[in-house]
Amino acid sequence: MARTQSDDEIPGVPARRAALRLLDAVLRRGDPLDQAAPPVLRGIERGDDRALALAIAHEALRWMADLDALIDAATKQALPEDAKARAVLRIMLAQALRLNLPGHAVVATGLPLLTGGPRRLAHGVFSAVTKGAVTLPDAPTLPASAAIRWQQAWPERVQPIAKGIAVPPPLDLTLRDPSETALWAERLGGHSLAPGHVRLARAGAIDALEGFAEGAWWVQDLAASVPARLLGQGQGKRALDLCAAPGGKTLQLAAAGWSVTALDKSARRNERLSENLERSGLTAEIVAADALTWTPDAPFDAILLDAPCSATGTCRRHPDVLHRHAAMDELTTLQAAMLERAATWLAPGGTLVYAVCSLEPEEGEAQATAFTALTPKPVTDTELPEGIAATNGHFRSDPGMLADHGGIDGFFAARWTKA
Known part of the structure; x- marks a missing residue:
């Protein structure tokens, strides 16, 4: 048979x-x-x-x-x-x-x-x-829960956000050496929207691209690179990267001359951070610990807190976040606790940046408004990618922005200094 x-x-x-x-x-x-x-x-x-x-x-x-x-x-x-x-x-x-x-x-x-x-x-x-020769609309219909939330928070931005997630995004790279921006844009056939950034059309295996093996760049959405940019050059001073793994912001800080301590409680994610550091030839002290129980030996000149969040700002790359319900009360409580704790580790004259890859105001603007332990240090337009303006002294992006250039993730960042 x-x-x-x-x-x-x-x-x-x-x-x-x-x-x-x-x-x-x-x-x-x-x-x-x-x-x-x-x-x-x-x-x-x-x-x-x-x-x-x-x-x-x-x-x-x-x-x-x-x-x-x-x-x-x-x-x-x-x-x-x-x-x-x-x-x-x-x-x-x-x-x-x-x-x-x-x-x-x-x-x-x-x-x-x-x-x-x-x-x-x-x-x-x-x-x-x-x-029936049907076609889909120009922009996806957002799930009802997201549509209701964002209509309340960003009534004029909902449709641009929906259009911004209609197609998979291009590939963003952050360069180890920003002075080589034009060089790598030419080599890789991409274009740049900020110093130290190159954007490529998605094609082929990332590890096969020129410059990967030598660690000349790493994959990082343009919006995700902004919080570390807000800390400027390190000149050997001490910086703490909280919730650091898999390490894009740690690499940025190390490349900018900071002496970096990278803290993350996930051992698995720390392994990826270590691999990324080794590939790039950059160095940082990796600490596996919970930020709510860990205490540093000395204060830091700069702290970057990329806090755990709903990640709804990444919906153009991770559309699954549109369909997963985040426990918002738990997240905002955790964010506030981490922010207050991080402020106590900052040296006088130091700078703290708080960031979330979220489109939810509760995780961004509301947290910045409620936090009063430090003095606000407003973000300026000149510190942001061309085409994005600061909002009330903060960085706020959404997937509908930079539409003519391939878009950008949704992010929020605020900055303070210790007098």
């Missing part, structure tokens, strides 16, 4: 099955996508298949409300939110409408994820949608 080909032996099915599992990890368990991905993708040998699984999951999460609207319009009876057929249709439509994969390939690799009636249902819905 002839042996039939199992579903997972069909080329492309394992990548789609992985994408389905990633959606389940985010939507059902609430896991961050970058934490769910390694174990899910471990069994997929080809790098391009792993990349495809991630791309499918990202696009399905980015456009989920709009994909669901198409699915509901093509079904007589609405599928339950957690129905497997709905999840499979999300990844099938994401491939066809966002990744432009051929319909026959999408069907051949998507239907094996279902059995029985749901398979026939999915085939019918997919055919009805794609034969």
Whole structure:
């Protein structure tokens, strides 16, 4: 009797099955996508298949409300939110409408994820949608919870933010030596939006790019590089980077001449920090400890607190944050406690920068307003990337800004000094 080909032996099915599992990890368990991905993708040998699984999951999460609207319009009876057929249709439509994969390939690799009636249902819905020559809107429809929050906080920015997350962002690099900005922009075929920054179109493996092995640069969104820039040049003075791993800001501070202590309580993340330091040829003292219980031996001339937060500002790169609920009260309480504690470690004349990659005012503006232990040191326009202005003496960005240049993550940073 002839042996039939199992579903997972069909080329492309394992990548789609992985994408389905990633959606389940985010939507059902609430896991961050970058934490769910390694174990899910471990069994997929080809790098391009792993990349495809991630791309499918990202696009399905980015456009989920709009994909669901198409699915509901093509079904007589609405599928339950957690129905497997709905999840499979999300990844099938994401491939066809966002990744432009051929319909026959999408069907051949998507239907094996279902059995029985749901398979026939999915085939019918997919055919009805794609034969109708439908298109998705210019900007994704935000999940209701995010839309309500941001409409209240940023009524004039909601639509630009939505448009800013419509496509995966370009690749931002921070240079070890800002004086070589023009050199690396030319070598890598990119362009710069600030000294020490190069932006590239996403293409290929990062570790294959010129300059990676020698540590001439590291990957870091332009917005994420601003808080460390606000501390200026170190000239050998002592700086503390709190919640430092995986180390982008530690590398910035070390490259700017600070003698850096990098503190993070995660041993696993500290390993990545150590690897990044070794690759770049920069040095820092790494401390594995909890900032709420650790005490330094001496005060610091500069402190950078990139506090734990909801990370909603990274939604253009991590659309899963739009679908995960953060315990805001716990986060804001932790942020305030870390900010007050860090202030006691600052030397007279020193500078403290507080930052979060969040679009939530509770984690940014409200924290800065409530903090009175130090003297505000307003951020100025000249310290920020061209095209972004300081807001009430703070740095505030969102994914709708710099739209003509590829956008920027949502970030907040405030700065104080100790008299």
